[in-house]
Amino acid sequence: MNVKAQAVLWVAQRASAAVLALCVTVHLATMVYAIRGGLSAAEILSRTRGSVGWLVFYTVFVLAVTVHAPIGLRAVLEEWFGWRGTARDVLLVGLTLLLAVLGMRAVLGVFL
Amino acid sequence: MQVRVWRGKADGAFQAFEVPRHASQTVLDAVTHIQRVLDPTLAYRFACRVGMCGSCAMTVNGVPRWTCRTHVDKVVKNDRMELAPLRNLPVIRDLVTDMSGFFDKWAKAKGRFSGSRTRNDDFQKIEPDSSGRIAVDAGIECIGCAVCYSACDVVAARPDYLGPAALNRAWTLVQDERDTRTLERLRAVAGDAGCHSCHTHMSCTERCPKGISPTAGIAGLKRKVSLALLRNTL
Amino acid sequence: MSLHTGTLAALVHRLSGILLALFLPVHFYAIGTTLESAAAFDALLAWTQYPLIKFGEWGIVLLLAAHLGGGLRVLALEFLPWRDWQKSLAAAAAALALAVGLAFALAL
Numbered sequence: 001m002n003v004k005a006q007a008v009l010w011v012a013q014r015a016s017a018a019v020l021a022l023c024v025t026v027h028l029a030t031m032v033y034a035i036r037g038g039l040s041a042a043e044i045l046s047r048t049r050g051s052v053g054w055l056v057f058y059t060v061f062v063l064a065v066t067v068h069a070p071i072g073l074r075a076v077l078e079e080w081f082g083w084r085g086t087a088r089d090v091l092l093v094g095l096t097l098l099l100a101v102l103g104m105r106a107v108l109g110v111f112l
Numbered sequence: 113m114q115v116r117v118w119r120g121k122a123d124g125a126f127q128a129f130e131v132p133r134h135a136s137q138t139v140l141d142a143v144t145h146i147q148r149v150l151d152p153t154l155a156y157r158f159a160c161r162v163g164m165c166g167s168c169a170m171t172v173n174g175v176p177r178w179t180c181r182t183h184v185d186k187v188v189k190n191d192r193m194e195l196a197p198l199r200n201l202p203v204i205r206d207l208v209t210d211m212s213g214f215f216d217k218w219a220k221a222k223g224r225f226s227g228s229r230t231r232n233d234d235f236q237k238i239e240p241d242s243s244g245r246i247a248v249d250a251g252i253e254c255i256g257c258a259v260c261y262s263a264c265d266v267v268a269a270r271p272d273y274l275g276p277a278a279l280n281r282a283w284t285l286v287q288d289e290r291d292t293r294t295l296e297r298l299r300a301v302a303g304d305a306g307c308h309s310c311h312t313h314m315s316c317t318e319r320c321p322k323g324i325s326p327t328a329g330i331a332g333l334k335r336k337v338s339l340a341l342l343r344n345t346l
Numbered sequence: 347m348s349l350h351t352g353t354l355a356a357l358v359h360r361l362s363g364i365l366l367a368l369f370l371p372v373h374f375y376a377i378g379t380t381l382e383s384a385a386a387f388d389a390l391l392a393w394t395q396y397p398l399i400k401f402g403e404w405g406i407v408l409l410l411a412a413h414l415g416g417g418l419r420v421l422a423l424e425f426l427p428w429r430d431w432q433k434s435l436a437a438a439a440a441a442l443a444l445a446v447g448l449a450f451a452l453a454l
Contacts, residue, residue, distance in 0.1 A: 032453045045380065072363050102375055106374045
């Protein structure tokens, strides 16, 4: 990967971090509020089913995470496990896809 | 006090010496005593012994320091002190390291000034309170002692990481409006081996004996590279 | 490697990130069971009555808050003008994480 691509990864990491700062704040606040006294599928789904607002919010959240987490792990794999090169990056692309698929499945699960 | 000193190269061992304590004794005084009185085969570096040249830098109780500017009283614990060569550099012998890799990285970061004027032109006038000059002044006093390089955990984790000193020097040149090679320099300091791998541990800032903050300069380089990316000039 | 403020903040940030990255696929998978049926999801939610699971949930929330705090610290250091309060950013990040952890614990 050339230097310009590595610089793009850095920008993507910080941009997704900024998006996540907002999403995480909303998510934590929502969870603290909603979990009071226990949680059930019915309670969650009554809020999210058919709600375009939550659909948009969680889609943005999931996509930001799929960008942010693998780039973060890329540095960890290199610095703590000495793993560099294309094989590592290919694995991380695979992880990105896994997170995207599982994440959107979850988003659609609570929306539909 | 007991002073344990690294002997040998990468393979080696600590050797213990009994060194008398004196008032206002520096760590360099202790090393000098060992070499002159106890064991003349000990290899170590020093020059000015007054905190100007940075040659006496070594690891004192796990922390990279200038030994001429470190009082024994400040670092000795239970009458013991441990001295080792600077981390992240190959060991030539005992307390002496090979600094060539450190300086090679300065060259890789394009840490050299490239002006456009000749001796026939007038001086370029720089406002001392311009933001560029203030940024340069904050980082220009680096004397290349490698304390920051030793302190840096990213240098330890990534052999090709340019390191805080080289990146700080690149920053002072990027901020110098007289320099003509900014884009080339930004390309040299970007990426995994450059500014983007700084994780803001700030060990460099913590340990720099000149009070420079390479972290600040590296953050500046990150912003400059991002701007160049957005403008598609990188 | 000496553990001063910045190194500790970066270590917490990195460790929390790794643990969250490991947790996320599990989290996504669990919520995705709602696609099968609400009952399938409720079966998984039944696990949350156990104290150990509740403790784990609280732990994840704490990790998320810690990672957010550490991340805000990095963004501040990289994008805001340089000032002398950089060290206090680490303390602020820790305080934020603990506050969120407390709020969640009370909600549980």
